[in-house]
Structure formats: structure tokens, C-alpha cells
Amino acid sequence: MYGTDRGGGSVDTLLQNYKLGKTLGHGSFGKVKVAEHVLTGYKVAIKILSRRKLKNPEMEEKVRREIKICRLFVHPHIIRLYEVIETPLDIYVVMEYVKSGELFDYIVEKGRLNDNEARKIFQQIISGVEYCHRNMVVHRDLKPENILLDSRGNVKVADFGLSNIMRDGHFLRTSCGSPNYAAPEVVSGKLYAGPEIDVWSCGVILYALLCGTLPFDDENIPNLFKKIKSGIYTLPSHLSPEARDLIPRMLVVDPMKRITIAELRQHHWFKSQLPRYLAVPAPDATDQLKKLDEDIITKVVNMGFARSDLTRSLQSRVQDDATVAYYLLFDNQTRVVGGYLGAGISESLExxxxxxxxxxxxxxxxxxxxxxxxxxxxxxxxxxxxxxxxxxxxxxxxxxxxxxxxxxxxxxxxxxxxxxxxxxxxxxxxxxxxxxxxxxxxxxxxxxxxxxxxxxxxxxxxxxxxxxxxxxxxxxxxxxxxxxxxxxxx
The missing domain is CATH 3.30.310.80 (Kinase associated domain 1, KA1)
Structure with missing residues (x-):
């Protein structure tokens, strides 16, 4: 159900490709550890999920959904899932290691950001969210705690446990996510299509980036919901005119009048200093699979894998040792900084x-x-x-x-x-x-x-x-x- 089951071997045998390191944090279902991938030497984050804690159907559904959706995505600003390893007691989810932690901690540390820094982060968030929507996925829990920053300060949208698949003509009703970032229609229990509630959450995130505070906040949840439903908040005087124009377009109570991502992309504040690789939609995962990197394939073959087996596994999206090595090399050696076709800066400009x-x-x-x-x-x-x-x-x-x-x-x-x-x-x-x-x-x-x-x-x-x-x-x-x-x- 979760991924490839490698059989009933011992944990050491199943995790022989990784050297487990320190614990990065604890969650509802287990813990997250940093690990080193032996073949490539690159770090990964491994979620260790206890099957005992997943007996609750809702928790199991959350994990199942996150794994399914993360397997689907290949995007520079969405967290990458490399493989899933199952044992009788635990499920090991091997994911991209993101060094600098949560955007939330960054905002707390720095306070409000200037327009240029906030815009860079926001542009990357919107790129990732737009990619989700193009693949018919609504995140439903966008907040700074679920947005990670890598060592270069680039965004990785994470935690798809509350996300859901959108279907044409079908509406969602589940009220989920963090109350401070939830759209009025969500806290009201109304039907919603999906993308519009992510746009609202992104509007709250943008406000937090530029102001260092939240537009809607109250210790009393009923009072907080009243503020959200009324759409009443204040815009600090230090905001630039363009930001003062964009935020209210995102935090519109009526979802039918709320700005869409396509319209947001045309806004002057958003377009300013927009990197060219973000100016066009990222290619779908299926399109990217057609463009295999020959240099990286050669490196994986030199590790002892057969070229034909590797290319076949990559094209059919099979999870095995060779494909994990390929994607770790790909992600760590071709970092996107300004390219359209996956063009990225190498660790050494050669x-x-x-x-x-x-x-x-x-x-x-x-x-x-x-x-x-x-x-x-x-x-x-x-x-x-x-x-x-x-x-x-x-x-x-x-x-x-x-x-x-x-x-x-x-x-x-x-x-x-x-x-x-x-x-x-x-x-x-x-x-x-x-x-x-x-x-x-x-x-x-x-x-x-x-x-x-x-x-x-x-x-x-x-x-x-x-x-x-x-x-x-x-x-x-x-x-x-x-x-x-x-x-x-x-």
C-alpha cells in the first residue's frame, strides 16, 4: 500500500544503503532522522513511522495520501520522496534532506522581510503550489511550518498529509489545516473547489513574510473564525504600494472574487525580478522522465548497475537502489537557480x-x-x-x-x-x-x-x-x- 516491500529481512539489511544519524524531530507517527546514502554520500531525511501508531484509520489515510502524492511530484520547490521501505514494525520514508529548517523559524528569527527577499520566497511557493494544482492536488495546509528552506534559502513545500486529489465537477468540504491560515469557506464548513483556499493561505503567508505577524490572530478560536469570515485585518504603513495592492486581492472573503494564481502571476509585485525558470510552468513529471541525464546515468552505471535496467526503472518510475542513486545525484548536482530546462548551477562551475x-x-x-x-x-x-x-x-x-x-x-x-x-x-x-x-x-x-x-x-x-x-x-x-x-x- 505504501511502496515497494523488500521482504521480511532485518532492519539493518533493509536499510543497508543508509547510515542513520541524529534525530531531527518527532511527529505524530514517529520521528525523523538524518541519514547518509552510502552509494552517493548525500544526506537524506528518513521518516520512521510506527505501524502501531498508524492503527487509527485517519492517521493511516494521512500517511498513505502523503506518500502517494509525493511520489507523483518532481519539482524544484516541492520536497522529493526517494523511496519507501517497509518492515513489520515500521515504515521508512526516505525524503529530501532540507538543511535550513522551517520558514516559520526564519521569519521568527529575522522578523519582517524586505520586498525582495519576501518576493523570492513567495515566487517559489507559488511555483510549487501551481504545480500541485496542475497535477490536480490541493495542499490544504499551507503555512510557514510546512515550507522548508534548503542551504541556499530556496523553498521546499512539504507535508502533504492533508492534501487531496481534485476532480472536475467535484467539491471538497473537509475543514482542515491551521486555523490562522484557513480560508473563510473552510472555517465555515462550506464547499470549495480547492485552488482558491491555497491562494488564501498563500496570502496569509505573504502577509507574514512582509509584516512579521499574522493578519488574523486570536487565542479564542471562535473569535479568530469571526475575523477570518469578515476578512477584517490591517495593512501596516511600511508595506510598498504594490504589496498593499496584492495582499487584499488574495485575502478576499468571496472565493469567486479572489485572485487566481494565473492572475497573481500577472501582478506587478509578483513579476518583478521573477527568475526566468519560474516564468513558465515547470514540466510535468512524465515529461521530465523523457529527458534523462546521460552524465548521471553514467555515474550510476559506474556504481555497478546495468544501464538498461536503470533506464527502464526510471521511465516506468520503479523504486529501486539504482533510481534512488540517480535522483540523489540529480538533485544534488543540478540545482535550479535560473534555468528552464532543469538548468542549474553545479557544485563546481566546470x-x-x-x-x-x-x-x-x-x-x-x-x-x-x-x-x-x-x-x-x-x-x-x-x-x-x-x-x-x-x-x-x-x-x-x-x-x-x-x-x-x-x-x-x-x-x-x-x-x-x-x-x-x-x-x-x-x-x-x-x-x-x-x-x-x-x-x-x-x-x-x-x-x-x-x-x-x-x-x-x-x-x-x-x-x-x-x-x-x-x-x-x-x-x-x-x-x-x-x-x-x-x-x-x-
Whole structure:
């Protein structure tokens, strides 16, 4: 019922892949320990659930639901479940280890956060919640205690014990979750579809992030429910105008008038400084399974597993030693920081760092001005029949021809710098540098929901007109490269 049962061996035999460490905490059904995965050396958190304490049907349902739902999700801001090991006395749930603890403790420690820090956390929460809703799951217990922070301060939505599957045309009625974060329709015992109550809870979380307090609070539960149902709260004067506009749109008593996540995504406060990997919906787990990382597969094969068995298990989502090793390596070596296609920063930024020497950058001004057609219009896009890896290879070749320096921060994400030198002739046989414009920009390849690839170039620093000049040259060179490749294939 819970996962793969490995038989009736001893606990030591069943947990031979892990070295159990200290206890991280205690819960209703057991305790959580940190452990080291022997094959990869990475840490995991293991929930040890006592079967004796799960005799209560409600408790058993909570655990069963959480395991089922966590198995479904593959998202950078949702806690990962690696495997479930059953013994006659206990159930061991091996999950992602999140080092920095609960968002609740972080808020208590720091007090209210500034807009930029709160926004980064909130954007990641919304990304995870939106992913849940796309997979027809409503969390129903969103609160800072159930949002974990990793060592880099990134969000991991956790504790899906009160979540439920949404079905078209069906409504939910169960009143659950923490009272302070519960929507009016929940505390009133009314029917609800699902996403709208998570939006309300996210609104309360956003208020807590920016204010350091809760919008609805009272030691007396009936009084607390009255405040929630009336929607009466105060907005501190220190809030920015954009935040003062967004929070009331989320904390609307009438769920039909409450802002949706799709609408929230368009709000100016939310969109500001939005990382590009969060600007589009994350791919479904089934789509991600089609894109297996060859480098990580090779590492797992080198541990003694058969390649064919590993790929078959990954594609069919079978839980075994090889797939656990694969996902631990994947999660710890490709951390998402700004990429669309799972592009992430590696623990060590390896290779592809061009040596930087601005003084030796040749004169490209003549190249740009002489090769650009006078009446040329902006090109929205071009068709390239190639894999993402081949597209990036072609892009890097063009960047090299334009003397762009770059460093790789993910398989499909690079940071670049380009020096644009302007010369004036001194009337003899040489040229003197009149001025130098340096443009820094980032390049990202990402996948759209209709399985197309978009190539995005975003200026980070430098003159806008010089950047546009470079973009024109880049497009021209890419077109030339593509035409050359096609002609060679004919």
C-alpha cells in the first residue's frame, strides 16, 4: 500500500544503503532522522513511522495520501520522496534532506522581510503550489511550518498529509489545516473547489513574510473564525504600494472574487525580478522522465548497475537502489537557480569559462555596421530542427565567432560579457580607442508547453542600444550558421 516491500529481512539489511544519524524531530507517527546514502554520500531525511501508531484509520489515510502524492511530484520547490521501505514494525520514508529548517523559524528569527527577499520566497511557493494544482492536488495546509528552506534559502513545500486529489465537477468540504491560515469557506464548513483556499493561505503567508505577524490572530478560536469570515485585518504603513495592492486581492472573503494564481502571476509585485525558470510552468513529471541525464546515468552505471535496467526503472518510475542513486545525484548536482530546462548551477562551475581580456577584443564595430541590411526588420524567431543540446552548441559557436566571453551556469543557461569598442582614426595609419562599452547579458534556452524551444537573451548591464546592436549581429550570425548547416546537409 505504501511502496515497494523488500521482504521480511532485518532492519539493518533493509536499510543497508543508509547510515542513520541524529534525530531531527518527532511527529505524530514517529520521528525523523538524518541519514547518509552510502552509494552517493548525500544526506537524506528518513521518516520512521510506527505501524502501531498508524492503527487509527485517519492517521493511516494521512500517511498513505502523503506518500502517494509525493511520489507523483518532481519539482524544484516541492520536497522529493526517494523511496519507501517497509518492515513489520515500521515504515521508512526516505525524503529530501532540507538543511535550513522551517520558514516559520526564519521569519521568527529575522522578523519582517524586505520586498525582495519576501518576493523570492513567495515566487517559489507559488511555483510549487501551481504545480500541485496542475497535477490536480490541493495542499490544504499551507503555512510557514510546512515550507522548508534548503542551504541556499530556496523553498521546499512539504507535508502533504492533508492534501487531496481534485476532480472536475467535484467539491471538497473537509475543514482542515491551521486555523490562522484557513480560508473563510473552510472555517465555515462550506464547499470549495480547492485552488482558491491555497491562494488564501498563500496570502496569509505573504502577509507574514512582509509584516512579521499574522493578519488574523486570536487565542479564542471562535473569535479568530469571526475575523477570518469578515476578512477584517490591517495593512501596516511600511508595506510598498504594490504589496498593499496584492495582499487584499488574495485575502478576499468571496472565493469567486479572489485572485487566481494565473492572475497573481500577472501582478506587478509578483513579476518583478521573477527568475526566468519560474516564468513558465515547470514540466510535468512524465515529461521530465523523457529527458534523462546521460552524465548521471553514467555515474550510476559506474556504481555497478546495468544501464538498461536503470533506464527502464526510471521511465516506468520503479523504486529501486539504482533510481534512488540517480535522483540523489540529480538533485544534488543540478540545482535550479535560473534555468528552464532543469538548468542549474553545479557544485563546481566546470569548464566553458572563456578567458577574459577586454584589451584584446578586436574591432567589431565595422563588422556590425557593414553586415547589417539597411532595411532589416526584427525577426521574431527562426525554425531550427535540432535537439536542445545541438541548438546550444550552435549558439556557442556563434558567440565564439563574435568574441563573446561566457561561463556556463547550467546545461541551457550561460552568463555572457561582450565589449563593444569604438575607434577614431588619427589621420595616420592607426586607430585610437575613443570609448568602450561593455554589455553583460544572460542567454537561456527553454521549452514551451507546445514542445518548442525558445532562445532568450536578456541584458543584465550595459547600454541598451549597444545591446540591441549585438542582438542584431547575433541573429544574423545564427541565420548564417543555420543556412550553412542546412546547405551541407543537402
Amino acid at each position: 569548464g566553458n569559462l572563456a578567458a577574459m581580456n577586454i584589451d584584446n577584443v578586436p574591432d567589431r564595430d565595422h563588422l556590425l555596421r557593414s553586415n547589417l541590411p539597411g532595411e532589416r526588420k526584427w525577426q521574431v524567431g527562426m525554425k531550427i530542427t535540432a535537439s536542445p543540446r545541438d541548438i546550444m552548441t550552435q549558439i556557442l559557436e556563434v558567440l565564439r565567432s563574435l568574441n563573446v566571453c561566457w561561463k556556463k551556469i547550467g546545461p541551457y543557461n550561460i552568463k555572457c560579457i561582450w565589449a563593444h569598442l569604438l575607434y577614431e582614426n588619427d589621420g595616420i595609419n592607426s586607430a585610437n580607442i575613443r570609448s568602450q562599452n561593455v554589455v553583460k547579458f544572460e542567454i537561456q534556452l527553454y521549452k514551451t508547453p507546445d514542445d518548442r524551444y525558445l532562445f532568450d537573451v536578456q541584458r543584465v548591464k550595459g547600454p541598451q542600444l549597444v545591446f540591441l546592436d549585438f542582438c542584431a549581429a547575433l541573429i544574423l550570425q545564427l541565420e548564417t550558421s543555420i543556412l550553412y548547416t542546412r546547405s551541407n546537409c543537402l
